[in-house]
Amino acid sequence: MRALKGRLQGQRPNEFKADPAPSRLKYRIQRWMLTPGIRMGLRVGLPMCFVLAAAGGYLASETRRDHLVGLFNEARAAFETRPEFMVNVMAIDGADDSVATDIREITALDLPKSSFDLDLPTIREQILQLDPVKAAAVRIRPGGILQVDVVEREPAMVWRSRDGLALLDETGAFVAELGQRSLHPELPLIAGRGADKHAEEAMRIFAAARPLGDRLRGIVRIGERRWDVVLDRGQRIQLPVEAPVAALERVIAVSEVKDLLARDVAVVDLRLPTRLTVRMNSAAVEDWWRIRQLNESSF
Numbered sequence: 001m002r003a004l005k006g007r008l009q010g011q012r013p014n015e016f017k018a019d020p021a022p023s024r025l026k027y028r029i030q031r032w033m034l035t036p037g038i039r040m041g042l043r044v045g046l047p048m049c050f051v052l053a054a055a056g057g058y059l060a061s062e063t064r065r066d067h068l069v070g071l072f073n074e075a076r077a078a079f080e081t082r083p084e085f086m087v088n089v090m091a092i093d094g095a096d097d098s099v100a101t102d103i104r105e106i107t108a109l110d111l112p113k114s115s116f117d118l119d120l121p122t123i124r125e126q127i128l129q130l131d132p133v134k135a136a137a138v139r140i141r142p143g144g145i146l147q148v149d150v151v152e153r154e155p156a157m158v159w160r161s162r163d164g165l166a167l168l169d170e171t172g173a174f175v176a177e178l179g180q181r182s183l184h185p186e187l188p189l190i191a192g193r194g195a196d197k198h199a200e201e202a203m204r205i206f207a208a209a210r211p212l213g214d215r216l217r218g219i220v221r222i223g224e225r226r227w228d229v230v231l232d233r234g235q236r237i238q239l240p241v242e243a244p245v246a247a248l249e250r251v252i253a254v255s256e257v258k259d260l261l262a263r264d265v266a267v268v269d270l271r272l273p274t275r276l277t278v279r280m281n282s283a284a285v286e287d288w289w290r291i292r293q294l295n296e297s298s299f
Contacts, residue, residue, distance in 0.1 A: 020210075080116045087146050088112045094150040099132050101149060106130065115140050123148075131174045157199065157206075158184055160191040160218075172199030192221030201244070204230070208245045211252050226271070234281070235261060237268045247273060 032038060059065055079085075083134060088111055092100045106126050109118075120138045122184045127148065129137040135151040153175045155167040165178035167187075174196075178184065195202065205227060209216050217230045227244055229237040239247050247270045255261040260268065260278070269277035 005126040020248030041070050044115075080114045083144075086112050086144050087115050087118060087140060090146045090148060092139070094151060095133075095148075095152060099130065099150065099152060099189050102158050103127055103133075103150070107265045109146070111146075112144070118146070119174045121128075132176060134169070155184065155187060156203065158187045158189045159196050161193070161195075162191060166196075168196055170199065170203055174242055188216075190221065191218060192224075194224040195221035202227070204245050205239070205248060208248050208252070211256070212261075231261065235265060235267070240271050241272065243248055251276070 026248075044172050059068075090104065090107075090109060090111065092103055095103065104234050106129070107123055118140070120140075124136050124138045127133055127138070127150070132152050133150055134153045137149040139147050141147045153169040153173060156170040157168050158178060158181065161167045164179060166177050167175040167184065168173055168190075181189070188202075189201070190196075191235050198217040198221065205219055207217075209219075209229060212229075212231065215231045217232060220228045220230060222228050222238075227239045228243045229239065229248060231237070237248060237251055251260070251270065253266055254276075264281050265278055266281040267277075269279065
């Protein structure tokens with residue numbers, strides 16, 4: 001100990017060696033720099049901030065911004081108007097000439113046109129607005145062809161209303177106006193206000209009335225509640241509100257057995273489902289009264 005103390009006392013102050021351990025502040029800074037977030041910020045975030053600051057400074061000028069927008073629009077237009085993206089013609093399949101003309105008029109496409117400028121769902125909705133069109137599909141075929149596939153409504157009946165004659169499909173959707181009944185004599189006829197809204201029920205009644213054959217003239221909607229079946233010779237079958245098809249089938253079955261509709265019957269009333277009422281025509285009633293009077297006078 002004395003020897004060590006003597007050596008220490010014999011050294012000068014500047015001859016002491018510095019402590020190699022870092023200070024507390026330096027240690028904390030080194031530890032802070034080693035955290036993943038700080039390292040990522042210095043490696044990525046700081047350069048990004050410089051880039052954004054430089055971009056912001058460049059775009060601060062309205063002239064530079066307009067120039068960049070113009071360059072972008074020119075590049076986009078040059079890409080979209082390339083020949084492989086251009087639509088040159090419209091092809092329509094499944095529609096007759098009049099419907100095809102209406103489709104071209106309602107879409108009003110100025111071809112050739114870039115496919116990027118065509119809104120196919122909107123074009124399809126425009127085509128579906130046409131009354132004769134039941135379904136439509138629109139697509140772009142290779143070769144710059146706008147393909148339109150159309151399914152037209154098939155006329156299933158003629159509707160006579162205050163506005164005239166019209167063709168309806170099996171669902172009651174309007175197909176087209178009809179100038180004369182003779183243009184479609186094969187189609188069944190319905191009449192009355194609101195008859196088009198019950199077209200599906202009318203089709204079921206027509207199916208049940210097939211045994212009547214050529215005697216059937218049509219059916220009429222009465223009071224927007226029920227149907228009357230109109231036959232030749234002015235005969236009518238008044239159907240009930242509920243289950244009109246079953247009631248008509250019952251009358252036809254009775255007529256086949258007892259020739260009900262072959263007689264001088266004016267009206268067969270089925271408005272009350274539990275009771276069948278028959279009204280004779282005026283000539284038959286007069287004959288019946290005359291025969292009754294003759295029988296009474298003979299006694």
